Amino acid sequence: MAVFADNPALLDHWYVVAGAADLGETPVRVEVLGRAHVLWRDRDGHARAAPDRCPHREAPLSCGSVDGGELVCAYHGWRFGGDGRCVAVPSSDPDVPVPPAAHLRSTPVAERYGLVWICPREPAAAIPSMPWDDDERFRRINTEVDVWEVSATRMTDNFMDISHFPWVHTGTFGAGQDTRVPHLELEAFDDDWYGYAYEVDANNPSEAEATTTTDDPVVHRWMTTGFSLPFVVRSTIRYEDGLEHILLLATTPIDDVRSYFSFVVWRNDDTSTDPEEIIAFDRAIGAEDKAMLERVPGVLALDRTATVSVQSDKPSVEWRRRFVELLDDPG
Ligand code: FES
Numbered sequence: 001m002a003v004f005a006d007n008p009a010l011l012d013h014w015y016v017v018a019g020a021a022d023l024g025e026t027p028v029r030v031e032v033l034g035r036a037h038v039l040w041r042d043r044d045g046h047a048r049a050a051p052d053r054c055p056h057r058e059a060p061l062s063c064g065s066v067d068g069g070e071l072v073c074a075y076h077g078w079r080f081g082g083d084g085r086c087v088a089v090p091s092s093d094p095d096v097p098v099p100p101a102a103h104l105r106s107t108p109v110a111e112r113y114g115l116v117w118i119c120p121r122e123p124a125a126a127i128p129s130m131p132w133d134d135d136e137r138f139r140r141i142n143t144e145v146d147v148w149e150v151s152a153t154r155m156t157d158n159f160m161d162i163s164h165f166p167w168v169h170t171g172t173f174g175a176g177q178d179t180r181v182p183h184l185e186l187e188a189f190d191d192d193w194y195g196y197a198y199e200v201d202a203n204n205p206s207e208a209e210a211t212t213t214t215d216d217p218v219v220h221r222w223m224t225t226g227f228s229l230p231f232v233v234r235s236t237i238r239y240e241d242g243l244e245h246i247l248l249l250a251t252t253p254i255d256d257v258r259s260y261f262s263f264v265v266w267r268n269d270d271t272s273t274d275p276e277e278i279i280a281f282d283r284a285i286g287a288e289d290k291a292m293l294e295r296v297p298g299v300l301a302l303d304r305t306a307t308v309s310v311q312s313d314k315p316s317v318e319w320r321r322r323f324v325e326l327l328d329d330p331g
Pocket residue numbers: 054055056057058059073074075076077078
């Protein structure tokens with residue numbers, strides 16, 4: 001039995017499973033909360049999703065192909081339209097009606113921020129808002145969807161935590177940072193995000209200069225970090241010269257202890273720097289978190305008294321409290 005991944009309350013939320021650019025000519029298999037789904041693009045180019053099981057003899061539909069926007073099962077060639085309807089059974093005469101149970105139950109799917117999101121059941125809330133995506137002063141930079149051998153609970157706890165910066169991120173921005181964390185006050189930023197604002201002096205090694213656009217050895221950052229249940233985190237960074245660097249950190253539980261991770265960046269820069277150069281520093285920071293967390297086994301204890309927390313853990317403890325509340329919500 002799973003610790004949290006089989007909790008039905010989690011089925012009604014949106015999860016990032018792929019980059020929009022990953023969906024092309026072939027079906028894609030993804031797993032969320034222990035359930036496999038197939039993704040494909042229909043004739044109009046819209047992303048589609050369904051459980052990855054053919055109703056005929058249960059072949060994974062992701063082993064098949066996409067032909068003219070229809071999903072074709074590899075086993076006996078049954079074809080499914082974008083809405084999941086079975087439109088052809090090659091072994092039957094064309095005038096024989098398709099059995100009603102042959103249709104797929106479509107999974108809600110949406111493309112937002114260059115990412116493909118699915119909701120395994122009925123969405124109880126919208127995909128969290130990132131208003132920078134509609135702001136023409138900002139450009140968006142997407143990254144691949146990676147698999148981390150880490151529980152989504154540990155990843156979200158980590159992304160809400162700043163006290164690990166001077167320990168885990170010594171190779172990037174955390175060296176020399178004061179280990180003491182100031183008093184953090186949590187607040188609702190809006191209907192979608194809950195978190196805290198803080199200021200920090202960050203190391204600015206030469207590898208970071210494409211991101212910060214300065215060669216000052218230390219840069220002052222005005223930041224906010226917040227979460228949207230269950231596992232999405234956003235961080236905003238503002239520098240002295242008005243440059244803003246916004247991060248969406250999307251974590252999706254494959255199961256209790258493995259997760260997809262992708263991040264998206266929005267920046268109001270002059271777009272002269274190659275996007276890859278800009279996000280190389282964010283990638284290096286993510287690699288530091290991944291290397292640390294992949295050494296921490298299992299699920300983060302959901303009972304808060306099973307781990308010791310201090311003042312600087314307030315944001316991640318609050319995330320955990322609300323996450324457990326969500327798991328316990330019967331309706
Ligand atoms: S199992 Fe898919 S067509 Fe037979």
